[in-house]
Amino acid sequence: MQAHKTVSRDEWLEARRALLAKEKAHLRAHDELARQRRELPWVKVDKSYVFDGPDGRETLSDLFAGRSQLIVKHFMFGPDWQEGCVGCSFGADQMEGSLIHLAHHDVMVVAVSRAPYAKIAAFHKRMGWPFKWVSSAGCDFNFDYNVSFTEEQKTKGKVFYNFEERDWMSDELPGFSVFTKDETGQIFHTYSVFARGTEDVGTVYGFLDITPKGRNEPPGGNLSHWVRHHDKYEEKAGNSCCHG
Known part of the structure; x- marks a missing residue:
């Protein structure tokens, strides 16, 4: 040294x-x-997306589980892969303590990958993570949010990622996308972050800072206004934040 x-x-x-x-x-x-x-302005989500997960077939709306804000972790796990990305797994290891606080502060966090759910479930069990994880294999979700790429794009050598055209790097790339749902059930895409921008996301405040409601605390940021010991929250029936 x-x-x-x-x-x-x-x-x-x-x-x-x-x-x-x-x-x-x-x-x-x-x-x-x-x-x-x-x-930031929002984009209305008019397209239907259906995912396969521990609760069977679910829509994007279902993934909110009674909350008004949803954070999707774009977890790199392609259809032909045998396990999830090391970098995404490293990030997932750091999420566990945040989940219960977020779920009781109007935010759900769900991982989404293109791998078939059977592969996801096996790897999920192996890693022991508590967050919900679903497969988008049957819909265009990953392609529409620019984290999965087609063979045509691979052949051309160019993809749209992190808000710009760039050289092809991989079939799958990481990121987070944020959605909100209003009182009528309409869903809006509010934010996405990719590449090194994801490094600051993972703690409770890191997650809240990318949601449309933000930290949603009283002036001065008094944690005691909403944070509880994680075993003292009153669980919403049927809306658990954790899935094995």
């Missing part, structure tokens, strides 16, 4: 305060980006 500068406690404190000022500016910029994210 390269030798590092060593200073007195007072000199360290001065340097740390200077860095703290930059960190606070970064946090304020992050909060402003989250505010602008919530102001």
Whole structure:
């Protein structure tokens, strides 16, 4: 390891305060980006999507499970793959603690992959994750949200990913897409994030910051307004956040 500068406690404190000022500016910029994210226009979802999962055949609307906001984790797991992507699995390992808090704060998180559900179920059981995971093998969902790509695109060597045309890299790529459902049952696509943008998503606040309602806390962000010990939430009947 390269030798590092060593200073007195007072000199360290001065340097740390200077860095703290930059960190606070970064946090304020992050909060402003989250505010602008919530102001993005929405796209009405008119197309029907049906998924195969632990509860049988379900529509996109079903995946909300009584909440008004849905986060879809685009998990890289192609039809011919024998297991899920290592990177997506690494991210999934970090999600567990967030799920129960999100489910009780009007947000469902569901993973979606193109692999047949039987393959998903086996890998899901092997990994022991609690989030719900469904297959989009019978519909265009992955293609419409630009995380799966056709043989024609592969042959051309170009795909549309992360909001731009780029060289083909893989049949499947990662991301998150966010949807909301209004009182009439109409669904809207509100946000998507891909590539390295997914690195900040995974904690409770990281997830909430990509939803249309945001953190939805009172001024000052008092956690006690809505957070409970995870064994003290009153479970909504039939709307469990977790599926084995």
